[in-house]
Amino acid sequence: LPGWRRHNLTYRIVNYTPDMSRADVDEAIRNGLEVWSRVTPLTFTKTSRGIADIMIAFRTRVHGRCPRYFDGPLGVLGHAFPPGLGLGGDTHFDEDENWTKDGAGFNLFLVAAHEFGHALGLSHSNDQTALMFPNYVSLDPNKYPLSQDDINGIQSIYG
Numbered sequence: 001l002p003g004w005r006r007h008n009l010t011y012r013i014v015n016y017t018p019d020m021s022r023a024d025v026d027e028a029i030r031n032g033l034e035v036w037s038r039v040t041p042l043t044f045t046k047t048s049r050g051i052a053d054i055m056i057a058f059r060t061r062v063h064g065r066c067p068r069y070f071d072g073p074l075g076v077l078g079h080a081f082p083p084g085l086g087l088g089g090d091t092h093f094d095e096d097e098n099w100t101k102d103g104a105g106f107n108l109f110l111v112a113a114h115e116f117g118h119a120l121g122l123s124h125s126n127d128q129t130a131l132m133f134p135n136y137v138s139l140d141p142n143k144y145p146l147s148q149d150d151i152n153g154i155q156s157i158y159g
């Protein structure tokens, strides 16, 4: 099955980027998840310790037991693992990027919303307007980032 069977999921921000305030990181992550909870029956509860379904961390290069590596500034910005136990759902951001809450560098909210699409079971879309399009397009972060393609995709998994 491509999606989570449980709809009440937990997430934990394991570490924070020095590029932004903790409050701004918490906000960007919460909003990135809310993009998807608004169009599905999914709920996301933040935990500050132990193992959560979606473990979120800022990492560089080779990191921990993660099978994927980061590549320094630019290029790959983040990666997330599809639903499942263990690494499933876990989402990593490349700490070698400049993470911001506005238009400079890379907007954490936008990249997080994209990565969480993967963590919920979506793969890339070839629709240029889709959040799940492979390449970062710096949208106005206040603009609603989901396209109809994204909504069709997530609702085909979570109904």
Ligand SMILES: CC(C)C[C@H](C(=O)NO)C(=O)N[C@@H](CC(N)=O)C(=O)NCc1cccc(N)c1
Binding pocket: 074, 075, 076, 077, 078, 079, 080, 110, 111, 112, 114, 115, 118, 130, 131, 132, 133, 134, 135, 136, 137
């Ligand atoms: C092969 C993958 C590990 C690439 C990686 C990705 O898609 N992660 O989900 C990634 O970071 N892709 C870059 C590609 C790039 N540097 O343009 C990206 O911006 N993905 C995140 C993203 C953020 C917001 C919107 C969109 N459409 C894509």
Ligand SMILES: [Ca+2]
Binding pocket: 070, 071, 072, 073, 074, 075, 076, 077, 094, 096, 097
């Ligand atoms: Ca990178």
Ligand SMILES: [Zn+2]
Binding pocket: 114, 115, 118, 124, 134
């Ligand atoms: Zn992606």
